[in-house]
Amino acid sequence: MNQISMSLDKKKILKGKNVQIHKMRFKASRDIPVYFLLAPALILILIFHYMPIYGISMAFEDFRPFKGIWGSKWVGFTNFRYFLLDSNFWRVMRNTIIINIYTLIFSFPAPIILALLLNEVRRNFYKRVVQTISYLPYFISWVVVSGIIFNILSPQSGIVNVLLNKILGIEPIYFLGKQDYFRPIIVISGIWKSIGMSSIYYLSSLTAIDPQLYEAAKIDGASRLKQTWHVTLPGILPITIVLFILQIGHMVTIGFDQIFLLYNPVVYDVGDVISTYTYRLGLEQMQYSLTTAIGLTQSIVNFILVYSANKLAKKYAGFSMW
Amino acid sequence: MTKSKRLSILLLVGILLLSLIAGGCGNKDGEITTDKSAGTTANKPTESKKEPPAKLKMFFSSSGVVIPEDLDPNNEPFLKILNNLANVDLEIIRPAYQDYVTKVNLSIASGDLPDIVHCMGTVVNEVKKAGADGAFVDLEKYIKNSESISKLYSDEMLELMRYVEDKKIYTLIGQDAKNQASVVARVDLINELNGGNCPVTPDDWYQLAKKEKEKYPDCIPFTGRGGLSYLNTFFKAYGATVDSLGARWQRSDDKYISAFEAPKMRDAVEFHRKLYSEKLLDPTFLTNKMADEEKCLHEKGALLTIQNGANILTLMDKSIAKGNKNVIWAFVPHPVAPGVKAEDATYNPAPMGSHGLAISSKCNNIEAAFRVLEAFLSEDVKNMASWGREGIEYTVKDSKKALNLEEATKTSWRTIYGFMYTFWYPEAVQVKAEQSRAKIGSNADAFFKEYEKGIAIRDKEIYSKQLDFTGYFTNLNPDIRSIEKEALAQSVSIIVKAIVGEISMDEYDKQVKDYLNKYKKVTDDYNRAYAEYKNSKK
Numbered sequence A: 001m002n003q004i005s006m007s008l009d010k011k012k013i014l015k016g017k018n019v020q021i022h023k024m025r026f027k028a029s030r031d032i033p034v035y036f037l038l039a040p041a042l043i044l045i046l047i048f049h050y051m052p053i054y055g056i057s058m059a060f061e062d063f064r065p066f067k068g069i070w071g072s073k074w075v076g077f078t079n080f081r082y083f084l085l086d087s088n089f090w091r092v093m094r095n096t097i098i099i100n101i102y103t104l105i106f107s108f109p110a111p112i113i114l115a116l117l118l119n120e121v122r123r124n125f126y127k128r129v130v131q132t133i134s135y136l137p138y139f140i141s142w143v144v145v146s147g148i149i150f151n152i153l154s155p156q157s158g159i160v161n162v163l164l165n166k167i168l169g170i171e172p173i174y175f176l177g178k179q180d181y182f183r184p185i186i187v188i189s190g191i192w193k194s195i196g197m198s199s200i201y202y203l204s205s206l207t208a209i210d211p212q213l214y215e216a217a218k219i220d221g222a223s224r225l226k227q228t229w230h231v232t233l234p235g236i237l238p239i240t241i242v243l244f245i246l247q248i249g250h251m252v253t254i255g256f257d258q259i260f261l262l263y264n265p266v267v268y269d270v271g272d273v274i275s276t277y278t279y280r281l282g283l284e285q286m287q288y289s290l291t292t293a294i295g296l297t298q299s300i301v302n303f304i305l306v307y308s309a310n311k312l313a314k315k316y317a318g319f320s321m322w
Numbered sequence B: 001m002t003k004s005k006r007l008s009i010l011l012l013v014g015i016l017l018l019s020l021i022a023g024g025c026g027n028k029d030g031e032i033t034t035d036k037s038a039g040t041t042a043n044k045p046t047e048s049k050k051e052p053p054a055k056l057k058m059f060f061s062s063s064g065v066v067i068p069e070d071l072d073p074n075n076e077p078f079l080k081i082l083n084n085l086a087n088v089d090l091e092i093i094r095p096a097y098q099d100y101v102t103k104v105n106l107s108i109a110s111g112d113l114p115d116i117v118h119c120m121g122t123v124v125n126e127v128k129k130a131g132a133d134g135a136f137v138d139l140e141k142y143i144k145n146s147e148s149i150s151k152l153y154s155d156e157m158l159e160l161m162r163y164v165e166d167k168k169i170y171t172l173i174g175q176d177a178k179n180q181a182s183v184v185a186r187v188d189l190i191n192e193l194n195g196g197n198c199p200v201t202p203d204d205w206y207q208l209a210k211k212e213k214e215k216y217p218d219c220i221p222f223t224g225r226g227g228l229s230y231l232n233t234f235f236k237a238y239g240a241t242v243d244s245l246g247a248r249w250q251r252s253d254d255k256y257i258s259a260f261e262a263p264k265m266r267d268a269v270e271f272h273r274k275l276y277s278e279k280l281l282d283p284t285f286l287t288n289k290m291a292d293e294e295k296c297l298h299e300k301g302a303l304l305t306i307q308n309g310a311n312i313l314t315l316m317d318k319s320i321a322k323g324n325k326n327v328i329w330a331f332v333p334h335p336v337a338p339g340v341k342a343e344d345a346t347y348n349p350a351p352m353g354s355h356g357l358a359i360s361s362k363c364n365n366i367e368a369a370f371r372v373l374e375a376f377l378s379e380d381v382k383n384m385a386s387w388g389r390e391g392i393e394y395t396v397k398d399s400k401k402a403l404n405l406e407e408a409t410k411t412s413w414r415t416i417y418g419f420m421y422t423f424w425y426p427e428a429v430q431v432k433a434e435q436s437r438a439k440i441g442s443n444a445d446a447f448f449k450e451y452e453k454g455i456a457i458r459d460k461e462i463y464s465k466q467l468d469f470t471g472y473f474t475n476l477n478p479d480i481r482s483i484e485k486e487a488l489a490q491s492v493s494i495i496v497k498a499i500v501g502e503i504s505m506d507e508y509d510k511q512v513k514d515y516l517n518k519y520k521k522v523t524d525d526y527n528r529a530y531a532e533y534k535n536s537k538k
Helices: A002-060 A078-084 A087-107 A109-120 A126-141 A142-153 A159-168 A179-209 A209-218 A222-246 A256-262 A265-271 A274-283 A288-316 B003-024 B077-086 B097-110 B123-134 B140-145 B155-161 B187-195 B200-217 B232-237 B264-276 B290-299 B308-321 B366-376 B380-387 B406-411 B412-421 B424-462 B478-499 B504-517 B518-536
Strands: B053-059 B088-093 B114-117 B182-186 B251-254 B255-256 B304-307 B329-331 B356-359 B392-399 B400-402
Touching: A002 A078, A002 A288, A002 B003, A078 A288, A087 A109, A087 A179, A087 A222, A087 A265, A109 A126, A109 A179, A109 A222, A142 A179, A142 A256, A179 A222, A179 A256, A209 A222, A222 A288, A222 B308, A256 A274, A256 B406, A265 B478, A274 A288, A274 B478, B003 B182, B053 B097, B077 B088, B077 B366, B077 B412, B088 B251, B088 B366, B088 B424, B097 B123, B114 B123, B114 B366, B123 B356, B123 B380, B140 B366, B155 B380, B182 B187, B182 B308, B182 B424, B200 B232, B200 B406, B232 B264, B232 B304, B251 B518, B255 B400, B255 B518, B264 B406, B264 B478, B264 B504, B290 B308, B304 B308, B308 B329, B308 B424, B329 B424, B356 B366, B366 B380, B380 B412, B380 B424, B400 B424, B406 B412, B406 B424, B412 B424, B478 B504, B478 B518, B504 B518
Parallel strands: B053 B088, B053 B114
Antiparallel strands: B114 B356, B182 B304, B182 B329, B251 B255, B392 B400
């Protein structure tokens, strides 16, 4: 009897699965145009991210451009040993991680705060104006932004020094020539440039929160702050976690343009980062193998960090990217 | 999903795919295409002009010379002259100047090279390395077989062009113009503030700068650009070879030392520190771009800079354009600190130029390509790059050349053809001087008197010295050379931090000590290479 009931159960399960599979097939045929829509992006990723993967072998070779990847001599881990034993590498790695930590502490919450504040604004016109103004800097190139920063912080004619001198009587400070100010300048200029665009993710998440939750909270006597804490923040938690995990995944990587355009020899100790180091070695000194080895190491470390962050998020927040 | 929705999605997909394909296939100006093949004639070593012109491609940089935007590099009269001389039909590829080195390096990396490559800056070394890998032709036999070129190159110059690893010659380096850069100063300000007495020591210059600051509080007596660029003067005055790249390795008492080990290097750093703290050195010298530096030179009363004889004329042109009619820039004696030998405080003559030409190993007509090299080094092209075309840019009266100012100014960009003579050889400087005379106006006589005097001072300081090839033959191991580059970058950091007061001089001493320990291997390799060179001469 048990065997018969089990086989009957099995049949039901299989039938259910068949029905499911049948349903899936039916959906796929309807959604073929959507998959076609996805095709260019997939082709792009395939061509520019997967096909060049064989180039990783450059990290294990003494790559000579004219000989090519297959003709260059295999040297094993020599390139890895070189940069891991180079004190300059650890200096740039330290700077990269420190600047990224500052970015995580200050830059990551900034768009969340802006999104929450904008969410409280009732007048649509004012809200849109502020949004537009806040995300415009995102579209300005770092070349232009660095020129603006040089002008604003100039010890001779910069507005910051003029105000400091006129209001507080302070002698002009050469901000970009001082190690103490360099990292804050990087973080603040980064926030100014990206806060608007990043806040869009959170704003769109906020619009998806059911208004009935706010009504229920009001009825329960929750103040505006309590509503934010108990309704709004949990509502945007998934997107926050996703973006946080992605941010963790860039812990040993940093943008090149901003640092390269703003740094100078005085601030090398605090501002020279892995991207500028790789630029000097790769493009100025043509050490392609070494920079490929560095890039590969970065990718592995970033992958470990993303995986770990995702695991932790799943375990403690109940939400993860995969 | 409705039919119209599907159609619109398919249309969107089609557009996206097309844009993806279009984005992947570029054919911009300056990029090499493989559509046209380099057509060739028979590969015979002949100079016969009856053969049809060989079609060749060439990377040809503007070298920073301002060229009219609407100028087609493949349809201008000077290229036609070059083509006729060499019996070739050159297709010129001219990337933007600031991208030139990167473009050439990427072409080498991709293996997609034109037939001829104009080498400048770091490209010269990259071409040598790539040549050893088979990318470029060994030019030695062509040089030796060429009557016109072989007489221009001594045995030592040929040795200088060899790649250290395989001793082959992949780049034909140009001739020196005998127009080396040296200290150029505002002679009018020296006359006004110092009664015409040119400062001799760094301290004399400091006193002059203080006088200028007293009289003109907004002035900036000394300036630089992006780090240590153009601050060489006073380091050199103290016997330390420090330039935009950093504290170089130099010879002292028959051995190589880092400039940090030069006896008066610390004094030089302290001197600059004093200038900076007393606002005599441009406070933004670290981050200055060219425009900021030029503002100091032409509007803020900067006292000195480093230029060659031709660029003095450019300085004059620009100063006058800013309304400074009485300005006089000219060479002055190089400052020398007390206790430093004069020969250690002045520059040495360069044995060769810094630009060159290389022929790709994929070129199908190497003989034709070499004719192009010969053409660039010919007297015809030398004349064309300076005076221009007879009957157009200049005329000849009583066996003397007379410049047609208007026409010569229109095509002043023709100097780009003079790179194999390092642009500003005497004839080119003479032409430039004639063009400047008209712009300088009433002050021209006073200026040219000081200018000629200055040229004589410069020539005596530099060209009275014997050519010394030693430094050029001291070849480091490739691994050490890349460490040297990192070392130089770090040396700049230590020096500028001390100058701006970011670190104390005690901290400077500590960092220098650590630096010398860390990069001792570079010093050792320099001395090893120097010992090898001396042995080879025995």
